[in-house]
Amino acid sequence: MNHNKINALYILSSTNTFGGASKAITSLLSGLMAKGVSPTVVLPGKDGLYEELAKIGATVYYAPVRPNVYPKCKGLKNIILYIPRLLYWHALNAYSCKRIAGYIKDKHIDIIHTNVSIMDIGHDIAKRFGIPHIFHIREYADKDFNIKYFPGKEAYHRMFTSTGNYSICITKDIRKHHKLESTPSSRVIYDGVCPIGSVKTNNAKERYFLYAGRIQPGKGLLPLVKAYTEYVSKSGGPNPVPLYVAGETTDAAYCQNIRQHIAAHGINEHIKFLGPRTDVASLMQHALAIIIPSEFEGFGFCMTEAMFNGCLVVGHNTGGTKEQFDNGVELSGKEIGLRYDTEGQLTDHLCKIAGSQQQVFQETIATAADVVSRLYSVEVSVNNVYNYYIEILNNENN
Known part of the structure; x- marks a missing residue:
């Protein structure tokens, strides 16, 4: 199957412009757009990354999406707010799911791409519409951020490998950590950091x-x-x-x-x-x-x-x-x-x-x-992700 144009929906967890995940998705989307991908992006706020992605020509929507994880439980305040936060986050995601469904019902979305592993709303929407879904697994979750998946790690791992779900792991070690090494629907694709030819090596050093x-x-x-x-x-x-x-x-x-x-x-x-x-x-x-x-x-x-x-x-x-x-x-x-x-x-x-x-x-x-x-050039990463999209869509339509 040869897709001249791919309509893709992206679910992002943050509008922060400084983090590696935000920098990576910005350059990835720019490169994919040059290849004919038409991106629709959902963000949890209307600042920062929302404005940057709108400037490069992506269709950007707001929905108060939240990670599907357990809240912090350190300190008296967090203990008191633990259950209310958990209930509130799930209510926000239920609301966001309906809101996003309204955004995309007439857009003929081909593929849904969630930019982190700790959000399952993209999976839920993909299942509802019968669309293939990608988890972009950027984190160990437990070892790096002390995050615990809700309702549990095993349930998330089952979701990563369930029918219609695919994964991109940003390192071989993260793929191993999530027990996806032998999973045919998982790929290791390194982030694209800078364009080819942008290396700067003759810098006058200062003392710090x-x-x-x-x-x-x-x-x-x-x-x-x-x-x-x-x-x-x-x-x-x-x-x-x-x-x-x-x-x-x-x-x-x-x-x-x-x-x-x-x-x-x-x-x-x-x-x-x-x-x-x-x-x-x-x-x-x-x-x-x-x-x-x-x-x-x-x-x-x-x-x-x-x-x-x-x-x-x-x-x-x-x-x-x-x-x-x-x-x-x-x-x-x-x-x-x-x-x-x-x-x-x-x-x-x-x-x-x-x-x-x-x-x-x-x-x-x-x-x-x-x-x-x-x-780790942007070009290599964009090509690898685009080719994976084509592979997924061919797989889903055969």
Whole structure:
């Protein structure tokens, strides 16, 4: 079956423009539109990503969709609100399901694509209309965000593999985590991070380390700050390389713990909180190194983005970060960054980078840029997703 035009419905969980999932879906939709895909996008708000996708020509609708997960149960307030939140979220999704059905009833949608694994509303609508559905599985859920699927992980896994459902996993490890390795209806397709030809490797470096990401427990900023504290102690000089922290705070209590640690060790003047930034690419280009300290990164969009921008990566050897390092070794025969397993090893890397001439890491930076341009370009990702759409539609119509 040859589709010259595919009408696709996308269900997104957030309007935030800074996250990897949001960046990935924006570039994916732009590329798919160039191939003749006509996207209709549903978002839970009318700001941020809603406006960006409307600007690129997507048809965008609002519906108050919510993840199908258990609410937080930490702290007295969350305990009190636990049952009301659970009931409210399900009521919102029931309402949203009707609303979305009204949007698409005359649009002849060919395929529904949910941009995360933690939402089942796309599956419900697809089942109602007899349309194939894709779960874009971007998260471990439990290991990275401490999220619990409702009503349970086993029920979700059955849904991933049920008739009419397909999945795109953003790494091999995430596919393995969700027990989809032997499932014919599942594919590993890496996110497209930057266009081919956009690599920047000849950057004049400035004297700072960089962390770029949300300030929340799973992203690992506190262990990084602890390792950095030890680096400051070992540096012995009055001017250690400062640490710049770029990103929004999504867990105030966690951020407060970090600030208390910084104050207790007297290193306030060495750590600069920049808040959310729109110039992260420039910060990457000029940093001595970016640190990716996540406990379990799903894919590591920021890591790949840094490599496209000619930035040395120091990464926690777990999850998607490890997979990207391993892919680099497999493809080039060389390490494409500095891995670490412990805070002590991270401290040693910071000391080595701070005490070395920039040219020491130029080969690593250049090799990393070559690897990511071959594996994680927007063009490669768009082609893989588009071809999977065609395969699914052919399968469904035979």
